Amino acid sequence: MAKKIVRAAEVGFGTVSFTVSGDDKPVIKTFSSSVGRINESRIGQADMGIGKRETVEVDIDGDIFEVGPDAYLSAQDSDDVLSDHYVGSKQYKALLKGSLSLMHDRVIDLLVVGLPVNHWSKKNELIKLTEGVHDFKGGKQRIVKKTMVLPQPVAGLVSYATSLPKQEFEKNFKTANVVCVDAGYLTLDVCTSRGLTPIEKRSGATENGFSTVLNEIIPTLSKAFSLTNNLSRRLVDDAFWKTNGKLKVRGYEYPFPICKKEENDLGIEYDVTGNINSSTSTAANYVRNIVGSGDDIDYFVLFGGPIKTFEPAIRAQYPHHKMIVLENNLTTVVEGLFYAGKQVVRG
Template sequence: MKTPVFAIDVGYGNTKYAWRATSGTVATGMFPSLAPMADLDTFVGDGDVAMLSREIAVVTLGNLEYEVGPGVRLTAAYGENGRALADDYVLSDNYAALLFGALHFSGVTHIERLVLGLPVHNLNKYSAFLKERFTGELSFGHGKVVVDRVMVVPQPLGSLVLAKNSRGKDFGPDDTHIVVDVGYFTTDWVFATGFSVDNSRSGGMPGGASQIYQRIANLIAHDEGDEVNGIELIDKALRNRTPLLFYNKHIDLAPYVERASPIVAGVVKEMQTKVGRVSGIRSIILSGGGAVLYAAAIRRAYPRIVIEVIDSPCLANARGFLLVGEAGLARERRAA
């Protein structure tokens, strides 16, 4: 399947992707950003009844095989679940495996423009690497995918473009907004008037939702007298708004989220310092998988500013990346 634009947001917590379906609607997908080494027991059964035991794909990189997909194991016996939390994440095999997984599950085989995102503080450092690594003919054990061109944008820009597209005339070219993207490992923000980004007031830093999940795990361990393994289960429970099952006990996580809220203070204070005065700001737009977790602290920090949590915040950047890529491709075609 050939598609003009394909957008992937390979986050530390989840990998999200979006493309324009033949019907004209936006198709999306998401799976955990976990890439453990492939399990020899991926297939169960024998003979004519053999089938995949989980919804995964085995991605081959060199001589190594990784499991990726919605059915990937959230926990592992010895903690090796394939999660990579490092500032140079985009250089890792884990990142490549997750990106290839998004291509596989979508079924695309030829992309004119692949749009990727990077944290604001790493944009200049790694964008050239991503363009070189993922342009051309890609092979990862499931046939070949051809990418004509790679475009790399700051992650919060996707949410800014999506907000503009959703709000139309309410999002004027002279209006100033701050978009805060609360990811799994990093929190990034852009200060923008229309689509003009003020780099001096934009920024980002390590410190996202995973810090809260780890703090919640530590608090539960203290209360229950036993170690809590796998903060991915806490992430899933919070996203699904369900209790956490712990030794046959259903734990309401809401009180623990409140007890973990001081973790957010340092990130919000750094953002306040970088942004400066905000009397002329129209709104602050929150996106990313940790948006809801940070909303209360940001409201306390900016009590006189309208705070908006974008619809489906976890997928916001991928959907916005798609719009950015489509707009750029349309401009090029008009110019040609």
């Protein structure tokens, strides 16, 4: 009997992660949630045989978009971030359909997709969007037989539980009270559970994700560089995780988040640590409000792309608790989605 194909996708406001192949262990691809509208008149989209971008084209309601690792090169600011409509937006549909195109299997028996807690009402809409036949350029097809949707922090919890040795899972995890915190671009999601069973009244989401950190620090940085317009969000985002604590502006690199004027020839000076702490403290206060004092909590599991930015503020709220920060924090959710799907098909 042929094994059923399980694939998973997480379309976030900052990044997209999905499984392209793999049976027992998933092979995962991740890229920025940038969506570029195809405009044949743009010179940047002309195929001159050199510097070809790594993207795929998808048709969404008659509009052609490109998504992939290099899509940000053609994305306008308005296309670069998903709208609050999320599942109903063309950007979301383009990113999800592009992910399907990049998966290696023509027929997918079970597709598992994650949703932020505050978009859980979109579950049925997402199932309708994904199940069925998807046609792509060049005659390529993807057929999704069935879709399952999970809240993103629950998927992260599944990923962590799957990583535990069987003895530890049975002896400690199944009866433990655990708080999972999933830091995303727009939201910070919290799931309190006993083992793998969520405690709904102590779970939720706040719209104080990483975007609020960027919103807080960009005006200060823009002023420091004497810019008439705001500094690019992408440059600031890169300084957190991609360029190893360096902010690159106008071809020069500056220390981040603190830059002293004596450390550069242009007299640039800024310190945005206070701005960062202010934003992350607001998010951590939400965790405290929904979880409580934590006297009955055994430990916290932290994940999500920008979780290390929020970690100090969460630790400050719970200084006496064990905090487990998952190393694969960027792909934790999609791994959990995959493993949850595998468990379902095994029965």
